Amino acid sequence: MKEVFVRLARCVGCRQCEISCALVHSESRDIHQAVWERPLPRQRVRVTREGSEYYPLRCFHCEDAPCIGACITGAMHLDEDVGTVACDTTRCVGCWMCVMVCPYGSIRIHEGQKVALKCDRCPDEDEPACVRGCPTRALLVKERALVV
Amino acid sequence: MKHVIIGGSAAGMSCAETLRRLDPKCEITIISDEARPFYSRCLTSYYIAGKIGERDMLLRDPGFYEARRLDLVMGKKAVSVDPRKKAVVLDDGSEIPYDRLLLATGGRPKLPDIPGAGKLGVFTLRTWDDAVAISERAKAARKAVVVGGGLIGMKVAGALRDAGLEVRVVAASGRVLSQMLDDVAAAIARRLLEAHGFAVDTRCDVVEIEGDDEVRHVRLQDGRRVDADLVVIGKGVDPEVGLAKACGARVGRGIIVDEHLKTSVPDIYAAGDVAEAYDMAWGEPRVNAMWTAATSQGQVAAHNMAGIPTRYPGSVGMNSIDICGVPFISMGVVSPRRDRDGNGYVELAQRRAGNWYRKVVLKDRVICGAIFAGVVDKAGVVLALIRARARRDDAPERILADDFTYATFMDVIDEKGRYFQEGGKRNVQRIMQGGY
Numbered sequence: 001m002k003e004v005f006v007r008l009a010r011c012v013g014c015r016q017c018e019i020s021c022a023l024v025h026s027e028s029r030d031i032h033q034a035v036w037e038r039p040l041p042r043q044r045v046r047v048t049r050e051g052s053e054y055y056p057l058r059c060f061h062c063e064d065a066p067c068i069g070a071c072i073t074g075a076m077h078l079d080e081d082v083g084t085v086a087c088d089t090t091r092c093v094g095c096w097m098c099v100m101v102c103p104y105g106s107i108r109i110h111e112g113q114k115v116a117l118k119c120d121r122c123p124d125e126d127e128p129a130c131v132r133g134c135p136t137r138a139l140l141v142k143e144r145a146l147v148v
Numbered sequence: 149m150k151h152v153i154i155g156g157s158a159a160g161m162s163c164a165e166t167l168r169r170l171d172p173k174c175e176i177t178i179i180s181d182e183a184r185p186f187y188s189r190c191l192t193s194y195y196i197a198g199k200i201g202e203r204d205m206l207l208r209d210p211g212f213y214e215a216r217r218l219d220l221v222m223g224k225k226a227v228s229v230d231p232r233k234k235a236v237v238l239d240d241g242s243e244i245p246y247d248r249l250l251l252a253t254g255g256r257p258k259l260p261d262i263p264g265a266g267k268l269g270v271f272t273l274r275t276w277d278d279a280v281a282i283s284e285r286a287k288a289a290r291k292a293v294v295v296g297g298g299l300i301g302m303k304v305a306g307a308l309r310d311a312g313l314e315v316r317v318v319a320a321s322g323r324v325l326s327q328m329l330d331d332v333a334a335a336i337a338r339r340l341l342e343a344h345g346f347a348v349d350t351r352c353d354v355v356e357i358e359g360d361d362e363v364r365h366v367r368l369q370d371g372r373r374v375d376a377d378l379v380v381i382g383k384g385v386d387p388e389v390g391l392a393k394a395c396g397a398r399v400g401r402g403i404i405v406d407e408h409l410k411t412s413v414p415d416i417y418a419a420g421d422v423a424e425a426y427d428m429a430w431g432e433p434r435v436n437a438m439w440t441a442a443t444s445q446g447q448v449a450a451h452n453m454a455g456i457p458t459r460y461p462g463s464v465g466m467n468s469i470d471i472c473g474v475p476f477i478s479m480g481v482v483s484p485r486r487d488r489d490g491n492g493y494v495e496l497a498q499r500r501a502g503n504w505y506r507k508v509v510l511k512d513r514v515i516c517g518a519i520f521a522g523v524v525d526k527a528g529v530v531l532a533l534i535r536a537r538a539r540r541d542d543a544p545e546r547i548l549a550d551d552f553t554y555a556t557f558m559d560v561i562d563e564k565g566r567y568f569q570e571g572g573k574r575n576v577q578r579i580m581q582g583g584y
Contacts, residue, residue: 101440
């Protein structure tokens with residue numbers, strides 16, 4: 001099963017992954033038009049600086065995901081085919097239980113729609129947008145079994 | 149092996165599903181006194197508000213029980229357990245034998261002794277049936293009084309307001325959400341409620357519910373008499389410990405369980421809102437009646453029932469509520485009682501413009517509780533820190549300044565946090581040190 005991995009030493013904090021992520025989740029998918037969309041397209045990955053290092057933080061798609069156990073509607077679920085933790089936003093009521101339990105802070109509130117906002121690992125793309133957009137190849141897709 | 153589970157909600161169902169995964173051959177019987185398949189109890193207020201329909205209440209597809217060979221006995225009440233014969237007796241007189249038994253009997257709304265509480269139009273909210281009855285009544289009602297300012301009370305109040313009623317909340321304590329919030333956060337919540345047209349009375353109680361057959365007015369402690377054609381009483385929930393007590397299990401506020409969620413009676417386990425299990429923030433057993441704890445306790449109980457010894461790491465009492473569009477999250481120890489707990493706790497808080505408020509509570513310099521209002525992003529990181537019981541002296545300052553992420557605390561969370569268990573090791577490896 002495919003997995004997104006991070007090579008921390010290569011991340012220079014350029015935030016290109018954030019832009020690629022927001023763009024792929026926009027209506028127009030065009031950066032010049034996307035900036036005028038309301039609500040603004042939001043990124044699901046966040047680059048944060050800690051000391052001298054940068055960390056692109058995103059959903060780890062945990063195997064034993066606390067957000068799934070906490071979800072009161074069944075919106076947050078395991079997509080067994082691709083091994084991702086997916087949120088069916090049509091079922092999300094905005095109770096924020098998932099926000100409360102995610103140890104990585106990877107689930108946020110979509111302010112415009114009042115639903116949970118998290119990485120969907122780009123189900124319709126060949127490669128996740130953050131990986132494709134990363135100029136230093138700090139983010140990369142690998143088979144899970146190869147690394148662990 | 150024959151497993152019997154009393155209670156068909158979060159704890160019971162997660163136990164049943166885990167048992168089936170662990171042992172494809174065992175027999176599993178679930179006894180539920182509600183005549184409904186597994187639904188989301190937490191959604192009842194959304195149902196009253198009209199935001200959730202019949203189908204979205206159900207958490208499993210219709211063929212689910214059959215596909216997993218779960219024998220569901222619906223609409224029947226277990227009236228006793230005979231631990232010597234190892235059998236459960238139902239209200240129709242039939243007996244169901246067990247090898248291992250899970251008590252997931254949940255809770256029952258407290259019913260204070262208010263004269264007139266038996267009148268038509270007076271409800272408590274626990275089950276889907278309760279929600280159906282309340283929303284039926286709400287169709288023709290105009291004015292609602294919610295007795296109790298706790299989580300259930302606030303959720304019902306919001307739902308009834310969404311359904312178009314005028315709503316008054318009457319809370320006995322000095323603030324709304326007194327268990328979940330402190331004075332400052334509760335004041336923010338109250339101001340929001342009042343700005344959105346709710347009437348809120350604190351330090352007040354309903355002393356009588358008046359009307360002929362149906363409720364027409366309620367009389368308040370301070371002598372006022374207010375119109376009401378719908379009353380919901382939300383004064384808390386008591387663990388449903390009757391069965392456990394009768395079969396000789398040790399009972400405190402809930403059923404007392406050990407670290408394997410076993411009761412004091414052989415081969416009987418307990419999980420969910422009825423269980424008094426270890427609380428990591430308080431460092432002592434507590435009843436934490438919440439969906440997430442019920443789910444994980446059900447899973448842990450299932451492992452132990454299936455003969456795979458598994459320790460329950462404990463829960464942290466927590467909750468999340470949206471009040472008039474503003475999120476509030478509270479976790480662990482938020483209002484340490486000085487009279488009982490002495491001065492071992494330190495409370496630090498930060499208030500910003502708007503509805504932004506944040507607080508952390510420390511004991512022995514370790515974070516054991518937090519409140520988030522207005523902005524709740526990353527609350528889960530703080531929860532992980534509480535669960536890890538790790539001391540990081542910069543943590544309070546950085547949390548209050550909103551200058552932190554998972555990366556800030558990843559060393560202590562991952563090293564000491566038993567949170568992640570099996571999947572966790574792998575999660576950590578997904579951030580790799582250096583290239584390869």
